[in-house]
Amino acid sequence: MTQSGSDLLAKLGDRLSGLRGRLMPDAGMDKITWLRAGGPAQVLFTPADEEDLATFLRAVPEEIPVMVVGVGSNLLVRDGGVDGFVVRLSPKGFGAAKVVSDVRIEAGAATPDKRVAATALDAGIGGFHFYHGIPGAIGGALRMNAGANGVETRERVVEVRALDRQGDAHVLSNSEMGYAYRSSMASKSLIFTSALFEGYREDKDAIQASMEGVQQHRETVQPVREKTGGSTFKNPEGSSAWKEIDKAGMRGFKVGAAQMSEMHCNFMINTGEATGHDLETLGETVRRRVRETSGVSLQWEIKRIGKFVAGREVTPFLD
Template structure:
């Protein structure tokens, strides 16, 4: 599918824009599943000020979505109308540490934040080492793993509103819940500050190694996957419910439920976005039939289906 090219109009309306605008840019290679159609416009801002300028002058009629490394994302095959914003590591990926504080741009990998903290002898952020995403996604979804969550260490986050206004959110302002935050979905996070505890570096490294070992032995991290597909229901584990429903190794087209971990869907090589989403919905239906429990998607699904 090809969308009308609106980049000339955007450039004309924003003469001071410094970032890059691309029309009908494929999103498949920007996601871990490697599926999906194009973005009508893909915008990569030069920095936070450029992002604010862009949003301030962008028509409120155009939908906007922001992506990081696409590790927890299904892009539907018809693509994404409107504007997809991708924060590049060069402008939004810096990390730093001082005393017991770690700072990070929204495009910084969660793993890099854990490494930055470890190098500074700051404990409490080892769980980030096991999350295959960026800090922007961690803020939006209250990302967590191995007993830790973003809410446990966040001091404050900075974001740009849909009108181009800069906002600072305290931990309380984020209204964190399990795998989500209550901040207006239109806000695009740009950076964050975290607080840990000064800890023995060897102990931090040992904990990070435990996290890595767990991932390598229990999760299909070398496959084309989107990480944990469904949220764990209260008092239960999604993978156990999926396994009990007989869905291990279940396939739809080129998409398959991982044999290693039932809460992971994988692209075996030629899956479409429709295959993966259909497989997920089939799993949800079977779990509901066998257990009476309704699973909720953790993976984000965006765009329109291919007609």
């Protein structure tokens, strides 16, 4: 990094004096990502609530990068760390889920997906059982149209509340989110703060059975007790990423301490002290082998952020 996190905070001086959230210079991203790898954030900011986040965004000059992360379940941080500010929404300020009608739920962007599923179960609202098996938070689910067990986020979203880089609030309709498979067209500069969802009335026993089915499937076929980032690649059209990886002979393949899981070979795991370089090199090697084997071009589902260490760059195979 060009300067330390403390230097950046000193440079901004009193501009940040009114914030109620926590500012942490040179914060280790490996402590908050599920892959447990990567360099530090120059400054990690955890806002107290939406008003605090808006105050922060208005105070930070636009030339200083600001990036938001969720619970870190689908995130690979490069070893050179992340310049500027990384925003991580607090569970206290952004982690509530509440029932607002007989079929609607409002949830903050830091709310775990599993909590939304549990809230829906308690209220007898169907259509949210799939969130029980997604190890992330609502903000990430909104951004990437998270889905499982045949259901996607876009099927439940009514509207999304967000702040832009200037700290101004916006409300986006489902259509304005521009959802597609594992993606949305909403501006990357927007920070989602909450969303309104809609399901349907359903018997609680039926919802419970669906959630138990999701949990059983996940524990049976996914390495849930490993340091992993979830599905590494998006499913290519007409196939499954794991099938293409398996066909290419990459099940269990390792680069350093990074490995494609033996249990589910579209899950990349950190078997010990893998670096961001190990993990990204593994992913790009898999992409190359799959392309050579079947002609399929796998696309990353895991979000990769930050800088490479000089001399330790990973050249994307296809990009």
